[in-house]
Amino acid sequence: MKVKAPVQQGQAYRVKIVNLTYQGLGVGIYKDFPIFINNALPGEDVLTRIIRVKRHFSFGKVLKFYQQSPDRVHSIDEKYLQTGIAPLEHLKYPAQLKFKHDQVAELFKKAGLKVQVKPTIGMKKPYQYRNKAQIPVKMVKGQLETGFYKRHSHYLVPITDFYIQDPKIDQTILVVRNILRKYQIVPYNERTHRGVIRNVMVRRGRKSHQIMVGLVTRSKKLPHAEEITKAIVDKCPEVKSVIHNINLRDNNVLLGTKNRLLYGKPYIDDQLMGLTFRISLNAFYQVNPVQTQKLYSIAIKEAQLKPNQIAIDAYCGIGTISLSIAKYVKRVYGVEIVPQAIKDAKVNAKLNHIDNVKFVANRAEDQMPLWAKHGIRPDVIFVDPPRKGLAESFIKSAASVKPKKIVYISCKPATLVRDVRRFNQLGYHVTQPVQPVDQFPQTVQIESVTVLERK
Numbered sequence: 001m002k003v004k005a006p007v008q009q010g011q012a013y014r015v016k017i018v019n020l021t022y023q024g025l026g027v028g029i030y031k032d033f034p035i036f037i038n039n040a041l042p043g044e045d046v047l048t049r050i051i052r053v054k055r056h057f058s059f060g061k062v063l064k065f066y067q068q069s070p071d072r073v074h075s076i077d078e079k080y081l082q083t084g085i086a087p088l089e090h091l092k093y094p095a096q097l098k099f100k101h102d103q104v105a106e107l108f109k110k111a112g113l114k115v116q117v118k119p120t121i122g123m124k125k126p127y128q129y130r131n132k133a134q135i136p137v138k139m140v141k142g143q144l145e146t147g148f149y150k151r152h153s154h155y156l157v158p159i160t161d162f163y164i165q166d167p168k169i170d171q172t173i174l175v176v177r178n179i180l181r182k183y184q185i186v187p188y189n190e191r192t193h194r195g196v197i198r199n200v201m202v203r204r205g206r207k208s209h210q211i212m213v214g215l216v217t218r219s220k221k222l223p224h225a226e227e228i229t230k231a232i233v234d235k236c237p238e239v240k241s242v243i244h245n246i247n248l249r250d251n252n253v254l255l256g257t258k259n260r261l262l263y264g265k266p267y268i269d270d271q272l273m274g275l276t277f278r279i280s281l282n283a284f285y286q287v288n289p290v291q292t293q294k295l296y297s298i299a300i301k302e303a304q305l306k307p308n309q310i311a312i313d314a315y316c317g318i319g320t321i322s323l324s325i326a327k328y329v330k331r332v333y334g335v336e337i338v339p340q341a342i343k344d345a346k347v348n349a350k351l352n353h354i355d356n357v358k359f360v361a362n363r364a365e366d367q368m369p370l371w372a373k374h375g376i377r378p379d380v381i382f383v384d385p386p387r388k389g390l391a392e393s394f395i396k397s398a399a400s401v402k403p404k405k406i407v408y409i410s411c412k413p414a415t416l417v418r419d420v421r422r423f424n425q426l427g428y429h430v431t432q433p434v435q436p437v438d439q440f441p442q443t444v445q446i447e448s449v450t451v452l453e454r455k
């Protein structure tokens with residue numbers, strides 16, 4: 001039987017906000033029916049207009065505040081709330097840290113796991129921290145614009161100050177935008193499939209100050225590539241690498257696999273944990289270097305590594321964790337799916353005169369059983385997977401080689417909790433409080449370190 005929702009699209013209702021979803025939306029309840037409301041915080045009393053009604057919930061927009069939260073930040077630019085850039089910008093930073101702690105604690109509790117969670121480690125300056133930007137380019141009102149998509153849409157909001165990015169990256173994006181305008185490069189249109197430029201990628205080494213610019217196109221050719229490159233390099237002396245990336249696919253993957261070097265080297269260098277790293281366009285590199293050092297230091301401390309031990313760094317990227325732990329153990333094995341990242345990792349080992357690390361390009365879930373077959377018995381396994389978490393086959397073969405510890409660096413608490421439950425069934429249990437580290441201030445993303453031990 002179809003039950004009618006007690007709210008109607010277009011109508012306004014007064015509700016108290018009782019919670020904040022993991023996406024940062026305030027939750028109001030009207031006659032037992034949830035309304036998810038952008039820019040509303042727990043404890044607030046608001047008048048909301050319903051903008052969409054689903055079977056079991058609805059979405060609303062704030063029309064009026066009757067009471068505001070003491071945790072609210074006033075005088076913010078609301079366009080950041082509408083985009084994915086800074087959806088928590090309206091929440092004071094200590095409350096953001098508490099929100100992230102509570103999300104992790106709540107998920108473990110819901111799963112029936114008794115796990116303690118420490119307070120989230122935050123940043124002194126929780127903005128302008130990102131060392132990388134991948135900015136969509138679109139035609140808006142007849143002009144090429146750079147900005148950010150409105151949440152759940154491909155509608156571009158033109159933005160010049162991205163707030164959470166290194167300001168030098170913002171400046172570089174503007175320079176590139178103006179040059180693309182000058183040479184009348186047409187932005188790619190997802191509906192008509194016409195046009196050239198899809199997005200601009202800028203990465204800046206926090207320590208090295210070297211900048212890489214990636215121009216991602218839907219077409220094989222970038223008209224005026226030479227002139228554009230010269231103009232970028234002339235205007236931005238920190239630019240050490242300009243790459244044309246061709247992405248012919250029509251999906252949400254931002255970078256294509258084909259690169260054409262337009263200027264300098266196909267990589268930049270940066271320093272992290274006292275080591276030098278070479279970073280290619282397609283390789284993953286943590287976006288918040290200040291917090292990454294804290295994150296890695298906690299993971300390394302919790303692992304209690306010893307000189308006679310073997311460690312595995314699964315999902316190793318360009319080898320940042322592998323090379324940071326190499327000096328504490330006898331040998332490290334690293335695996336990563338992106339071949340270019342493994343090439344970088346191998347060079348990074350050489351650059352830092354480290355010779356007890358072996359890197360291999362493969363899927364971690366395929367490599368783990370191979371290592372097991374070849375008799376590699378790690379004492380500690382570090383995992384740092386993408387948001388989807390670990391594959392079942394990885395968990396099984398990791399547990400089968402009986403490491404003492406598994407140090408799990410997670411960027412999504414829901415998959416972390418799912419994987420911890422699977423490890424529990426195989427005899428691994430969380431022995432220390434989970435430590436969230438805020439890698440992404442002003443956003444809803446949550447990073448944490450969890451240690452599992454064999455019992």
Ligand SMILES: C[S@@+](CC[C@H](N)C(=O)[O-])C[C@H]1O[C@@H](n2cnc3c(N)ncnc32)[C@H](O)[C@@H]1O
Pocket residue numbers: 283284285286314315316317318319320321335336337338341362363364365384385386411
């Ligand atoms: C969150 S990043 C961590 C990288 C690295 N540990 C660091 O801190 O810079 C996850 C990495 O896993 C890689 N990856 C994704 N799926 C994978 C898989 N199935 N097997 C191995 N690596 C994978 C990604 O390319 C990315 O480099």
